[in-house]
């Protein structure tokens with residue numbers, strides 16, 4: 001399998017997941033500015049959306065979208081227990097993956113875009129904060145998003161919360177979320193993935 005990534009981007013989540021699942025993989029870095037891979041090829045030929053992550057799987061198919069890739073990896077390593085296999089617990093985990101993807105991840109996107117009008121930044125940050133309050137409320141009662149069980153939803157949440165510092169938003173405002181991020185960061189898979197991507 002080959003994971004296409006940009007350092008510290010949302011592709012960090014599947015990168016950590018590959019390590020959690022103990023699967024064999026290669027990494028290809030994509031340049032944000034040129035959308036060229038580290039071997040000089042055009043990344044849009046791999047993923048026409050131009051965004052990371054993309055995961056090339058054994059039969060040559062390319063998967064995109066973080067929640068889909070995370071499910072694929074969890075299902076490929078059932079013994080690792082990275083997502084509930086089926087039933088209502090699976091759906092609860094997918095609720096979190098979708099919430100992080102659509103409500104949190106995509107609340108960050110305009111804040112990073114240089115073309116976003118200045119007037120949007122403060123309301124955009126207020127909206128992001130309102131989404132984090134929902135997570136804080138949950139984590140103040142539970143160790144992980146799925147209760148007592150670590151899952152790839154925690155990895156995705158950790159990945160996006162790393163970007164708060166870039167937006168001058170301190171995790172100190174959300175003590176349970178801060179504790180959660182610190183806990184996830186201690187996992188060997190996370191430390192290795194951050195090191196490999198050259199991220200703090």
Ligand SMILES: N[C@@H](CCC(=O)N[C@@H](CS)C(=O)NCC(=O)O)C(=O)O
Nearest residue numbers: 009010050051052053064065066067
């Ligand atoms: N919905 C996509 C979003 C992917 C995405 O926005 N990736 C960002 C990095 S976190 C990216 O490639 N940004 C470059 C761009 O938007 O041009 C997913 O879940 O994979």
